[in-house]
Amino acid sequence: MTILVIEDSRFLQLVIERVLVKAGFRVLKTSDGEDGLRVAGENLPDLILLDMMLPKLGGVNVLRALKENAVTANIPVIVLSGLSQTNEAKLLGEGAAAYLEKSALGLEAGSDALTQAVRVVLSQARTVETRPRTGAK
Secondary structure, three states: OEEEOOOHHHHHHHHHHHHHOOOOOEEEEEEOOOHHHHHHHOOOOEEEOOOOOOOOOOOHHHHHHHHHOOOOOOOOEEEEEEOOOOHHHHEEEEEEEEEEEEEHOOHHHHHOOHHHHHHHHHHHHHHHHHHHOOOOO
């Protein structure tokens, strides 16, 4: 499975990549919102990890653009933020599958909290995709 990491911190990109590759995922990386939209559209990753504070196009705008585009609308997005969870409800309302505070991930300590969150969201996405449609003829 492929995960796109849209994060402007090179350090966090590398740490996140290391954690995810170790867990068996293929990782694509980009450091700004505009490039993130392009890479998402061209590669159709299974999941996107999206930072909120990005150059060129902010995370909220990237999330909206992803969800408004029929090609990328069904890709689950986990929002990564250094800000408190006061924005969580708004971002979930915008289409994010989950909201994670960077400080809670313990990435520097090699925590598997990120991997666990990714697996949960991917599992939920697969469940939704395989669920039979109601009212279908």
